[in-house]
Amino acid sequence: MDRSLALILDEDETQRVINTLERADRNHQLWLRRLHSGLITGRPAFTDDILDPAAHQRCKFGLWYYHEAAGVIREHPHFTAIESLHRRMHDQGRLLAGKAQEGRAIREDEYAHFMDLQKGLCERLVGLREELQVLRYSFDALTGTLNRQACELLLNQEFARVSREQETCCLSLVDIDHFKSINDSYGHMVGDQVIKTLSGLLREQLRPYDTICRYGGEEFLISLPNTDLAQAEEILERLRREIAGREIGFEAGDIRVTVSCGLARLDTRVPLAETVRRADEALYAAKAAGRNCIRVAAETCC
Numbered sequence: 001m002d003r004s005l006a007l008i009l010d011e012d013e014t015q016r017v018i019n020t021l022e023r024a025d026r027n028h029q030l031w032l033r034r035l036h037s038g039l040i041t042g043r044p045a046f047t048d049d050i051l052d053p054a055a056h057q058r059c060k061f062g063l064w065y066y067h068e069a070a071g072v073i074r075e076h077p078h079f080t081a082i083e084s085l086h087r088r089m090h091d092q093g094r095l096l097a098g099k100a101q102e103g104r105a106i107r108e109d110e111y112a113h114f115m116d117l118q119k120g121l122c123e124r125l126v127g128l129r130e131e132l133q134v135l136r137y138s139f140d141a142l143t144g145t146l147n148r149q150a151c152e153l154l155l156n157q158e159f160a161r162v163s164r165e166q167e168t169c170c171l172s173l174v175d176i177d178h179f180k181s182i183n184d185s186y187g188h189m190v191g192d193q194v195i196k197t198l199s200g201l202l203r204e205q206l207r208p209y210d211t212i213c214r215y216g217g218e219e220f221l222i223s224l225p226n227t228d229l230a231q232a233e234e235i236l237e238r239l240r241r242e243i244a245g246r247e248i249g250f251e252a253g254d255i256r257v258t259v260s261c262g263l264a265r266l267d268t269r270v271p272l273a274e275t276v277r278r279a280d281e282a283l284y285a286a287k288a289a290g291r292n293c294i295r296v297a298a299e300t301c302c
């Protein structure tokens with residue numbers, strides 16, 4: 001899964017992008033059928049979206065690619081590769097159509113080149129669609145944040161990136177305090193709404209490039225890229241204060257919640273699971289210290 005997609009798209013937006021991509025693909029298949037039909041029947045009546053030198057921009061697929069496709073997927077490697085393949089395929093298709101119209105024979109290698117470009121384009125479209133489908137099932141149904149499976153995938157990518165670029169990154173586990181008593185007092189439905197409201201607060205308070213995922217029932221894992229421990233502690237402290245100061249309004253009354261946070265610097269010298277374990281230990285220490293506070297894991301000693 002591509003990290004940039006996961007950070008920017010949400011579930012509805014992902015579905016919308018998948019729908020427009022599928023429509024563009026269907027339109028491309030229709031275009032391909034018309035071209036082949038003209039080549040095979042010997043009665044070619046090719047239209048402008050085949051013969052025009054700018055046909056790759058004027059065909060329905062081109063209109064999707066150049067005008068409609070959502071901004072975030074434009075950066076994706078599959079998406080950028082599609083441009084060149086689609087344009088070159090149109091160039092080659094125009095050559096084949098021109099020959100057919102003039103009654104000239106199409107060489108085998110000319111046709112094979114066209115089909116290679118079409119195959120490449122098809123592979124890239126399938127690849128992009130598969131990534132979006134994976135992303136579609138990566139969101140937690142209640143909160144709309146990433147689910148645990150997606151989070152583990154992203155964290156592995158983050159781990160590789162941080163190792164490669166020698167960047168600093170911190171992980172934090174954030175857990176609602178005494179959540180059982182909220183369920184017990186107000187019922188599970190209200191408990192669910194508290195979890196949902198908290199995830200909204202996390203998104204509101206954190207930076208767009210921070211990753212938030214629902215790691216367990218009332219527990220969130222946050223990844224803070226490009227952030228050292230002191231900065232991360234400051235961010236979490238602001239977050240903790242903001243949450244403790246908010247009243248969440250329900251029919252049953254206003255509810256205040258607090259959170260405890262365990263924080264650890266991502267250490268690329270040890271497996272990723274080790275950093276998550278240290279963050280979890282720090283969270284346990286925050287609970288033991290009375291809750292509504294942050295504890296920072298000691299650095300790994302090697």
Ligand SMILES: Nc1nc2c(ncn2[C@@H]2O[C@H](COP(=O)(O)OP(=O)(O)OP(=O)(O)O)[C@@H](O)[C@H]2O)c(=O)[nH]1
Nearest residue numbers: 176177178179180181183188189191192217218287
């Ligand atoms: N409403 C709701 N409750 C959940 C969900 N997932 C887990 N829980 C409940 O969350 C509660 C967590 O309780 P504990 O692990 O004892 O923790 P706590 O009461 O928050 O206490 P501390 O973490 O020690 O402050 C359990 O009662 C779970 O049933 C969920 O998705 N919705």
